[in-house]
Amino acid sequence: MDPSIVKELEAIVGPENVSTSVADTYVFGFDSSIHRHKADVVVMPVRTEEVSDIVKLANRHRIPVVARGGGTGLSGHAVPVKGGIVLSTRRMTKIIDVRVEDLYVRVQPGIINDDLNKVLMKRNFYFPPTPGSGKVATIGGMVANNASGMRAIKYGATRDYVMGMEVVLPTGELAHLGTRTIKNSSGYQLDRLIVGSEGTLGIITEITLRIMPVPGNKALVLAAFDDLRKAGQTISDVIAYPVIPSAMEFMDRTCIDAVISAFNVNFPHSEAIVMIELDGHLAEIADNMEIVEKIASDAGAIEVRSSDDPKEMAEWVAARKAVLPAMSAMPNKASVALADDMSVPISKIPDAVVAFHEIAKKYDIIIATYGHAGDGNLHTKFLLDVNDAKAWKRGEAAVGEVYAVVNSLGGTTSGEHGIAITKAPYMRKERKDTLAAMIAIKKALDPNNIMNPGKLFEWEGLILADLRYPAEVEEDGHPAEGFGEGVE
Amino acid sequence: MDPSIVKELEAIVGPENVSTSVADTYVFGFDSSIHRHKADVVVMPVRTEEVSDIVKLANRHRIPVVARGGGTGLSGHAVPVKGGIVLSTRRMTKIIDVRVEDLYVRVQPGIINDDLNKVLMKRNFYFPPTPGSGKVATIGGMVANNASGMRAIKYGATRDYVMGMEVVLPTGELAHLGTRTIKNSSGYQLDRLIVGSEGTLGIITEITLRIMPVPGNKALVLAAFDDLRKAGQTISDVIAYPVIPSAMEFMDRTCIDAVISAFNVNFPHSEAIVMIELDGHLAEIADNMEIVEKIASDAGAIEVRSSDDPKEMAEWVAARKAVLPAMSAMPNKASVALADDMSVPISKIPDAVVAFHEIAKKYDIIIATYGHAGDGNLHTKFLLDVNDAKAWKRGEAAVGEVYAVVNSLGGTTSGEHGIAITKAPYMRKERKDTLAAMIAIKKALDPNNIMNPGKLFEWEGLILADLRYPAEVEEDGHPAEGFGEGVE
Numbered sequence: 001m002d003p004s005i006v007k008e009l010e011a012i013v014g015p016e017n018v019s020t021s022v023a024d025t026y027v028f029g030f031d032s033s034i035h036r037h038k039a040d041v042v043v044m045p046v047r048t049e050e051v052s053d054i055v056k057l058a059n060r061h062r063i064p065v066v067a068r069g070g071g072t073g074l075s076g077h078a079v080p081v082k083g084g085i086v087l088s089t090r091r092m093t094k095i096i097d098v099r100v101e102d103l104y105v106r107v108q109p110g111i112i113n114d115d116l117n118k119v120l121m122k123r124n125f126y127f128p129p130t131p132g133s134g135k136v137a138t139i140g141g142m143v144a145n146n147a148s149g150m151r152a153i154k155y156g157a158t159r160d161y162v163m164g165m166e167v168v169l170p171t172g173e174l175a176h177l178g179t180r181t182i183k184n185s186s187g188y189q190l191d192r193l194i195v196g197s198e199g200t201l202g203i204i205t206e207i208t209l210r211i212m213p214v215p216g217n218k219a220l221v222l223a224a225f226d227d228l229r230k231a232g233q234t235i236s237d238v239i240a241y242p243v244i245p246s247a248m249e250f251m252d253r254t255c256i257d258a259v260i261s262a263f264n265v266n267f268p269h270s271e272a273i274v275m276i277e278l279d280g281h282l283a284e285i286a287d288n289m290e291i292v293e294k295i296a297s298d299a300g301a302i303e304v305r306s307s308d309d310p311k312e313m314a315e316w317v318a319a320r321k322a323v324l325p326a327m328s329a330m331p332n333k334a335s336v337a338l339a340d341d342m343s344v345p346i347s348k349i350p351d352a353v354v355a356f357h358e359i360a361k362k363y364d365i366i367i368a369t370y371g372h373a374g375d376g377n378l379h380t381k382f383l384l385d386v387n388d389a390k391a392w393k394r395g396e397a398a399v400g401e402v403y404a405v406v407n408s409l410g411g412t413t414s415g416e417h418g419i420a421i422t423k424a425p426y427m428r429k430e431r432k433d434t435l436a437a438m439i440a441i442k443k444a445l446d447p448n449n450i451m452n453p454g455k456l457f458e459w460e461g462l463i464l465a466d467l468r469y470p471a472e473v474e475e476d477g478h479p480a481e482g483f484g485e486g487v488e
Numbered sequence: 489m490d491p492s493i494v495k496e497l498e499a500i501v502g503p504e505n506v507s508t509s510v511a512d513t514y515v516f517g518f519d520s521s522i523h524r525h526k527a528d529v530v531v532m533p534v535r536t537e538e539v540s541d542i543v544k545l546a547n548r549h550r551i552p553v554v555a556r557g558g559g560t561g562l563s564g565h566a567v568p569v570k571g572g573i574v575l576s577t578r579r580m581t582k583i584i585d586v587r588v589e590d591l592y593v594r595v596q597p598g599i600i601n602d603d604l605n606k607v608l609m610k611r612n613f614y615f616p617p618t619p620g621s622g623k624v625a626t627i628g629g630m631v632a633n634n635a636s637g638m639r640a641i642k643y644g645a646t647r648d649y650v651m652g653m654e655v656v657l658p659t660g661e662l663a664h665l666g667t668r669t670i671k672n673s674s675g676y677q678l679d680r681l682i683v684g685s686e687g688t689l690g691i692i693t694e695i696t697l698r699i700m701p702v703p704g705n706k707a708l709v710l711a712a713f714d715d716l717r718k719a720g721q722t723i724s725d726v727i728a729y730p731v732i733p734s735a736m737e738f739m740d741r742t743c744i745d746a747v748i749s750a751f752n753v754n755f756p757h758s759e760a761i762v763m764i765e766l767d768g769h770l771a772e773i774a775d776n777m778e779i780v781e782k783i784a785s786d787a788g789a790i791e792v793r794s795s796d797d798p799k800e801m802a803e804w805v806a807a808r809k810a811v812l813p814a815m816s817a818m819p820n821k822a823s824v825a826l827a828d829d830m831s832v833p834i835s836k837i838p839d840a841v842v843a844f845h846e847i848a849k850k851y852d853i854i855i856a857t858y859g860h861a862g863d864g865n866l867h868t869k870f871l872l873d874v875n876d877a878k879a880w881k882r883g884e885a886a887v888g889e890v891y892a893v894v895n896s897l898g899g900t901t902s903g904e905h906g907i908a909i910t911k912a913p914y915m916r917k918e919r920k921d922t923l924a925a926m927i928a929i930k931k932a933l934d935p936n937n938i939m940n941p942g943k944l945f946e947w948e949g950l951i952l953a954d955l956r957y958p959a960e961v962e963e964d965g966h967p968a969e970g971f972g973e974g975v976e
Contacts, residue, residue, distance in 0.1 A: 101724040102833040102864070103641075124730055146673045153591075157671055159680065160648050175922045181831035182863035183645055183903035185634040185684050186915050187944060188926045192647065192680035196673050213730035236589040242612055242701035283771030343669035345590040375670035376590070415671035427674050434663045437933060438676045444932035445925060456675060 001040035005061060009043050009085070012053045017044040017091070028068065028086045032133075033076040034336050035421050036468040039066075039086040046091040048166060048174065048205040055203060055450075056172030058085055064453050067199040069110065069141030072133035074337040075414070076421035077145060077198050081454040081466055087203060089140050096206065100125050104163055104180055105211050109140025109204045125211045128155035131416070132321070140204050145418040146196035150247040153239075153374030154279075155212065157416065159195045166206035167194055170446035180208050193441075198418055199452035201445050215246065215279035219289050219308040220316055223296035224270040228252070231272035232350030233299040235373050238276065239346060241295065243288050247277040248374030252353055255323045255370045262326035265319040268303045272353075274373060275320060323370050324381070333366065333383040337422060338463075339399040342406040343415030346376040355405040356380055363398040365391070377415035386469040393473060396464055403429070421466070424459030489528035489571075493549060497531050497573070500541045505532040505579070516556065516574045520621075521564040522824050523909050524956040527554075527574040534579040536654060536662065536693040543691060544660030546573055546938050554940050555687040557598060557629030560621035562825040563902070564909035565633060565686050569942040569954055575691060577628050584694065588613050592651055592668055593699050597628025597692045613699045616643035619904070620809070628692050633906040634684035638735040641727075641862030642767075643700065645904065647683045654694035655682055658934035668696050681929075686906055687940040689933050703734065703767035707777050707796040708804055711784035712758040716740070719760035720838030721787040723861050726764065727834060729783065731776050735765040736862030740841055743811045743858045750814035753807040756791045760841075762861060763808060811858050812869070821854065821871040825910060826951075827887040830894040831903030834864040843893040844868055851886040853879070865903035874957040881961060884952055891918070909954070912947030 001020060009018045018041060019025070025039045040063075045051050058065045064084030071078055080086050089110035096106040100123045107116060113134040117126045130149035131137050137147065143165070148157035164178025178184060178191030194201055225231040235248060251259075251273045259265045267273060274296070278288045289306055296304045307313050327335040344352050353369050360367035366383035380402065384391045403413060403426040412430060413419065419427045428435060435457050442449075442457075449458075464473045489508060497506045506529060507513070513527045528551075533539050546553045552572030559566055568574050577598035584594040588611045595604060601622040605614045618637035619625050625635065631653070636645035652666025666672060666679030682689055713719040723736060739747075739761045747753045755761060762784070766776045777794055784792045795801050815823040832840050841857050848855035854871035868890065872879045891901060891914040900918060901907065907915045916923060923945050930937075930945075937946075952961045 099833065099835070100730065101728045101835045103727060104833075123728075146677065148671055152671050156648065157673075159677060160644065169925060173921070173924075175925055176919075177922055179831065179900040180833055180898045181865075181900050181903065182834070183636055183640055183831045183860075183865045184900050185645075185829075185902040185904050185906045186900045186911075187684075187907055187919050187922070188929065189634065189647060189680060189684045190922055190925055190929075192677060192683070193929075195680070196675075196677045213732060239591060240589045240611075242588065244701060281769050281772035281775070284769035287769070341673075343667065343671045345587065345592070345668055346670070347587070347589045372671075377669075377671045410668045412667040412669050412672050412674045414673040415669065416673050418673045419675055423674075431664075431675050433661070434665055434675070434678055436661075437657060437663055437678060440932040441676065441678075441681075441929055444928040 005057070005063065006041055008057055009041065009054065013043055013045050013050050028088065029079060030468060031071045031073045031076060031078040033074050033079065033420070033422055034468060035076040035079045035466045037079050037081045037466045038083065039080045040083045042086045042088060044088045044091050051087065051168045051203055051205050052172050052174055054085065054087060055168050055170065058450050059170060059172055059448055062448050062450060065450055066452050067144065067203045069138030070112065070133065070136040072137045073141065073145060073420065074340055074417045075419060075423055077418055077455070079421065079466065081421065089138060095119055098123065100211065103182060103210055104208050106206060106208050107139055108206060110138050113137050113139060113142060120211055121214060124214050126214050127161060127209050128212050129158045129161065139207055143195055143204055143207055144197065144199050148416045150249055150372045152372065152377070153248060154244050154246045159192060161210045162191050162195050162207065163210050164208040165191050165194060165204050167202040167204050169202045170451045178208065182210065198420055198455060200442060200456060201451060217279065217282050217285055218313065219278045219285045219306065220313045221276040221289060221292045221296065222305045222316055223274050223301040224268040224303045225272045225300065226270060226302050228272050228350045228353055230300040231274050232347065234274055234296045234301065235349060236347045237295045237299060238292055241291060243291055245276045245374055246279040249275040249320050250349065250373035251320065251323060251370040252368065254366065254368040258326035258368065259319050259322045262329045263322050265322065267319055270302060275316060323368070327368055327381050327383060330383055332385050334386045335381040336384055336386065338382045338395050339380055339402045341377060341379055341415045341417040342411055342413060343377045344406060344409045344411030348409040348411065349373055349376060349378065351409055352378060352405060356402060359398050359401045363394045365394055365398055387471055389471045389473040392464050392471055396462070399463070420455045421459055422463050424456060425463060428457060493545070493551065494529055496545055497529060497542065501531055501533050501538050516576065517567060518956060519559045519561045519564060519566040521562050521567065521908070521910055522956055523564040523567045523954045525567050525569045525954045526571065527568045528571045530574045530576060532576045532579050539575065539656045539691055539693050540660050540662055542573065542575060543656050543658065547658060547660055547936055550936050550938060552941050553938055555632065555691045557626030558600065558621065558624040560625045561629065561633060561908065562828055562905045563907060563911055565906055565943070567909065567954065569909065577626060583607055586611065588699065591670060591698055592696050594694060594696050595627055596694060598626050601625050601627060601630060608699055609702060612702050614702050615649060615697055616700050617646045617649065627695055631683055631692055631695055632685065632687050636904045638737055638860045640860065640865065641736060642732050642734045647680060649698045650679050650683050650695065651698050652696040653679050653682060653692050655690040655692050657690045658939045666696065670698065686908055686943060688930060688944060689939060705767065705770050705773055706801065707766045707773045707794065708801045709764040709777060709780045709784065710793045710804055711762050711789040712756040712791040713760045713788065714758055714790050716760050716838045716841055718788040719762050720835065722762055722784045722789065723837060724835045725783045725787060726780055729779060731779055733764045733862055734767040735860070737763040737808050738837065738861035739808065739811060739858040740856065742854065742856040746814035746856065747807050747810045750817045751810050753810065755807055758790060763804060811856070815856055815869050815871060818871055820873050822874045823869040824872055824874065826870045826883055827868055827890045829865060829867055829903045829905040830891070830899055830901060831865045832894060832897045832899030836897040836899065837861055837864060837866065839897055840866060840893060844890060847886050847889045851882040853882055853886055875959055877959045877961040880952050880959055884950070887951070908943045909947055910951050912944060913951060916945060
């Protein structure tokens with residue numbers, strides 16, 4: 001990076017908020033994906049005007065700018081694959097205005113999801129999307145990625161809560177999108193276009209989020225099945241009844257075995273477990289509990305348990321959340337984020353899981369499937385020996401087949417983790433007839449292509465590129481940085 | 489219109505579905521706004537491929553295409569101000585697929601809102617947005633305009649229910665936007681950009697809508713106040729409690745007096761009435777009813793009534809819905825759609841209504857205010873002598889002041905009726921810093937500007953242009969067509 005540009009950045013945010021150190025440019029080259037790429041410079045603004053000045057500078061010099069929140073992205077959103085400036089929002093953590101009577105909160109992008117909810121919960125309100133990474137994920141990152149979590153079946157995703165935002169456009173100009181009103185039909189809904197655009201259309205500097213009352217009471221029904229189809233039937237029958245649970249979680253045998261063996265969890269050995277969370281008024285929960293129990297029994301559950309005891313429910317939820325660490329406990333294998341958050345129409349979950357099992361067998365890898373069955377959003381974890389280039393290649397081949405199945409079932413590449421690098425080729429295939437429109441919009445708003453370049457529709461080549469692991473799997477395209485540089 | 493183009497259109501959809509008759513081009517020049525402008529040709533396709541062929545033809549010859557649903561738009565969306573082709577979706581009324589277990593329905597754009605809901609309700613589901621024009625409004629029009637209605641406080645607007653769509657882009661190419669899954673983070677959310685774009689970015693040929701279970705039970709609390717501020721306090725306190733009603737409707741004195749005098753409705757003479765609808769489980773309704781009654785009494789209501797009797801509730805709702813016909817019963821005045829659906833932060837409703845009353849006094853016009861207080865969306869009806877050019881000019885001056893107040897309160901020009909013509913200058917003022925981005929996107933997707941041209945950011949001049957009324961109020965810009973042409 002040209003030292004004169006670093007000087008200019010220092011003049012904008014102060015020297016203490018600019019770094020070109022080996023440590024910082026290395027660390028800020030990672031997110032939670034399988035990828036990494038060194039940044040040229042890391043900058044930490046605190047005010048909107050500083051963000052604007054940084055972007056103007058970058059646009060003048062045609063330098064890539066990659067916005068970064070908590071770094072919890074699983075697809076490579078915050079990895080600066082073209083180098084340039086990593087703009088961290090970690091100093092932009094203010095809650096600007098809490099307006100429960102107007103059903104909104106205004107925040108800076110760097111505030112962490114759980115920190116925001118702690119403040120809102122004092123007023124009996126919250127921001128419903130609940131990503132697994134909520135202790136670290138920032139609201140800005142959640143908006144840029146349209147994050148959600150297990151409660152989308154009842155409460156929707158981040159995109160449903162964005163009322164408005166302030167954005168620094170790729171020219172450095174400020175724009176105020178959306179409103180602070182519940183309703184808005186005043187021109188193009190550009191705020192909803194920015195949601196999920198993964199930092200490629202601008203940098204969000206302020207967000208107005210709709211908030212909701214905290215649901216007071218909860219209960220859980222846990223049903224175990226000796227057959228995936230019976231689990232699927234239960235899920236469909238609950239929804240069609242209709243009962244809309246606040247969450248409906250799913251684990252396949254691989255996941256169930258893993259949590260039982262790693263943590264001695266008291267779950268039935270079975271082909272599938274469905275955990276149904278009900279919330280709302282106590283009387284409504286009691287009625288729905290009975291309905292759901294009967295549906296699961298009628299579908300042929302081998303065991304049905306219910307609880308509204310907070311301690312017991314917490315244990316069950318912890319067991320579900322233990323899937324990921326349990327996987328990582330397998331010897332010589334690591335769980336990697338490949339094809340990790342596809343969404344299918346809810347009733348297609350059994351077809352998807354059966355197909356994934358066949359693909360795993362064919363490629364001699366372990367694919368564990370769990371996820372948010374209530375909204376059709378599955379998580380598959382690929383367990384690989386990350387040092388083995390051949391295992392990666394088998395994994396990559398399996399990913400292609402997984403997405404072919406997902407698309408054939410009417411599903412989509414990413415339900416909540418986004419596209420960035422790891423899913424780019426599959427999104428491009430799925431969205432063949434809309435790529436031209438996406439690219440036209442990107443060019444119209446970012447003519448110099450400085451905003452998180454190289455991602456989404458721009459990613460070329462393999463997904464096993466810029467790997468953070470030592471394995472050298474690439475034959476062409478992006479040269480793997482490997483571990484070599486890591487010890488520079 | 490060049491006869492060879494009419495011939496080409498006839499070849500695409502059959503001669504029986506193309507019309508250049510005086511009657512048709514005249515009638516299709518109106519919607520429910522104050523505007524009108526003659527179409528050159530009216531065409532009624534039934535299949536997506538036909539829409540695509542029509543748009544390709546139009547793009548080749550640079551002919552404007554204006555998509556038209558039920559013609560219920562209040563801002564001039566479907567008025568072909570540049571002439572050209574009016575493409576009516578009235579033959580595209582199919583329900584393609586009802587999938588309650590997957591929480592979606594796929595429809596053609598021409599299906600009418602209430603017709604769709606009749607089918608869905610047989611399965612205990614529905615599409616929640618409830619525009620007042622639901623008996624006539626089409627789903628395509630609702631999507632293009634981001635329509636909503638009185639239940640947005642709890643159930644959101646159309647934008648929150650669009651999962652995916654098929655669109656004919658301005659080039660005539662087909663694009664499939666969004667998904668059929670509850671969650672979607674697969675690239676730009678272009679479906680959500682099309683929502684509310686008022687036919688300027690493409691023509692919607694199929695829509696996948698998220699659906700919801702029908703709420704089983706309802707109750708109403710009606711509270712009357714001798715002071716607007718007390719009504720406002722009640723609204724804020726209910727939300728902050730928090731109780732989220734399924735609707736919270738508001739009427740000011742002008743509206744209350746009008747329905748009492750026109751229909752002898754049994755409502756208390758008062759400054760403001762707030763009607764709070766509660767839905768959900770019976771036990772929850774009972775609890776919330778008590779809470780809401782107490783909040784209204786504590787705020788100083790002069791009368792509080794509650795009911796869960798369907799007949800009585802229907803009477804109250806009918807009285808609220810009688811506002812519009814009651815207004816029209818006033819001698820020598822007609823209610824016109826000027827500044828008719830602004831949205832403000834919910835707690836700002838009293839400030840807004842007080843200011844509107846002052847503006848009405850200043851300009852010697854009647855402004856009646858009612859609306860969806862629960863979501864901050866107000867309806868003002870301007871009562872004018874439509875034959876009096878001076879009354880129109882006073883009305884227009886008042887509109888400017890109304891929007892100045894709305895914006896100063898943190899509100900927005902349109903909550904649910906859209907911009908099109910009647911609100912274009914005010915939207916442009918409000919969205920000064922995002923117009924460039926809107927225009928860039930429009931140019932990128934519609935380089936020949938054939939899709940509903942002349943609306944939104946493109947509208948130049950006064951709002952009293954292309955008036956459907958006999959008054960000649962324009963001094964420059966668009967010449968009023970007046971009534972002359974109407975009798976050709």
